[in-house]
Amino acid sequence: MLGTNPRDENAYDVVVVGGGPAGSTAATFLVRQGLRVAVFEREAFPRFHVGESLLPANLPIFDRLGCHQALQQTGLMEKRGVTIFDEYEHRGTMTVQFPRLPFQPDSSYQVVRASFDDFLLHHAAASGASVYRQHTVTAARHDPDQVVLQVTAAQGGTREVRTQVLVDASGRSTFLGTQFGRREPLPDLGKVSLFAHFRNVRRDPTIPEGNARLYLIPQGWMWWFSFADGTDSIGCVLHAQVVKARTGSIEALFDEVLATSPRVTAGLVDAERISLVQPVANFSYRITPCVGDRYLAIGDAAGFIDPIFSTGVYLAMRSGELAADAIGEAFRAHDFRAHRFHAYDKYLRRGTAPFLPFIERFYDPEFLDTFVSQRAPTWLRLPVVWVLSGAAFDYRSLWRSLWLRFGLAIFFAIVHIHKVIRWTKGRTVASRRSW
Template structure:
């Protein structure tokens, strides 16, 4: 021992332990990578209750630092807009052109990336390890302010309104456009939505069939009543009959023009919420796609991807109908202003819609009770043809016409989803509710709820708060807006109301009030005179029920088919 120091113990050659492979990312029960399907406890977030109920992403977002326009921003910061301060979007988009969306930044998302040093994954000679397998494991996460699931009228509308408000928006649509879809008749108030979306000029130039009104035909009494949309209203006195394949493509292209990043076809597989945002994973033709945002919008229509997984779908009693529909070429046409009118034929076994489209094409749909389908022993094409035969006026109009599409089917389409808002989540359009297509309200409701949802989300960015209670006012506005139309649908099937509906009188402003509902105006603004007129109409209906009972006439709703 030299210098009185401690004697050193001699060691043998150092043993180098093999480095374990990188730990794979955790998977859920279905084997999906990195996120839970949907986090339990939506509605309890950073401001709404216990944070522990929210699922957190299983892998960190890792990227080289980059300069973001408008201010300092860290990758994976929960979707906060670039340049936004602690209170969100008040200063969002500074220095960028107003009214346009902004493309997302992409960051690499690698399982276990947070545990790897800068030289991990390289051989001693500097070359990369893993080859094709390593490249397969690497994919891209796009960072947005908002992510929209679904590219129909609701999804494309909310995405466009958000992009016009200055947010970066990503939209996932699982199908290729154009694609066939039901719901081809618009309400006049939809023209206002198209104007606000910046799409009205394109729709006007598309050559769609113009529609000035709606005709209702009662086979039992051989009575027909046509309602022409009024002039001098906030909305025009016309609208269009639109093939949804073309119309939906037009709206989605309009969203692209406003800066929305569209992933198509890309089917969303998982959505995970946490206290800082939402992570959406989808599969596309070019492989998996992942997006990170501050808020998600369910615009997936009847599929209701988020609304049904996070809550429940309630079927509306007595509205369990089945619709069979197809397109015909060469059917008879009416002349003048009547040519483009939607026509509704009511008969004992159900009702039929007749929607004339441009290019000598007519959409014909037969709507019947589910028990009619259950009792039918043949195929759906034969049932569709048989229902048309039961309504002689429609059968006569189709004499000599050729069916040019297959017969499509929609079943049990009356439902209501709850919840439709949550922490960092809102739903629009058919992802909220759908009752009946009798008054052609589906497309307009989708676009209007998209506008209202965008207003709520933009306000959330201004305040920096995204919990469910911040979106409660949006849900109230939606429920209040659709209530008059839905009440009309229920009343329409009652003989006492239908009798008055088919013999309208403009006493107490009732006729104008009815047209306000049929035009979609009740969802925009309902004046007290309109509300009073509708209240009088429903009071007269109750009196008519009593009179029909005294006369021995049926009073039960046709919903009891």
């Protein structure tokens, strides 16, 4: 759009650092606006990645990317809801189905991230982005009228690449956040996660196969997602206290934690682990600021809240789409100063805000008394399920917004009543968030 030479492999309108869901989405929407875009991705794809359970709000983004049908043809497990098993305080088993809404469907997918991310990156390339795999961006420098990057190829050799605008989609590496901004851990969410892939598991026939299954256990919680190719992902999120008290290997800790769930243990009788046990620690943080002159951060590079409600990939892709809109407008105005991108930053923070109270309260026993309770009527959970399906991110209608606020106010009032009941019965009311 600014007339960069289409043959020049070292000058682009926009460079995207990272080819995960955020980077691929941004790149596709950017090239659609006539911009010359390069994506530099450090790894050789396909590569293993955590984050396999998507929200219904993801599906309209696939439609807008123009790749939904092709994605479905890769073979995906349909996810219609979430089932929570309480194996800690024994409240029972609770299933919520996603509601069908005028602007999003009532289902989503469980995806193997290696092939899902590869598919999206191919789609960005097919749309016209120049994609360089196994190329690491090692440094960025602001010149008066461009950003200059150092890019190192895995085969060797470093080159300088110039760009008008830089998009940081480097995920948890937070490439720019650590260079230009501040990375702040979210208080009390210093958790540790261990996870792996399995085959030959026994899937519980009483639960819809595609449902995300969450297990509440004394050390934290576990997930179990089933894929269309017959393999399964099982992982746990542990309180930091549990991990600090340990000295053995992560494999031994993982096996020990899985063994605390009778249901998971039964499912794994004939199973074979087909991946390494992968650890991730202290994954909740925010980057401030996440925009500046000639740059924006998207996806995990802008911040990550907590995996409990499977919001990560949706927020990554939606932020990629919003950033592409903001960059397109900046090109049309020939103005790349930070103030151009503040509206993007604000929209992202506002859209993410509805998830936060749930993540904070998930570790409170009275929240679980209300949400997981067998006696809770469907209407009480409905506003919560709206938020957790991603429907609240783009909430701009006044009436819907009032309805949602009213519904959530009632829900949290009942949470408070449960707290009083626990307290009068002498049961613990302490949150497990800071454990």
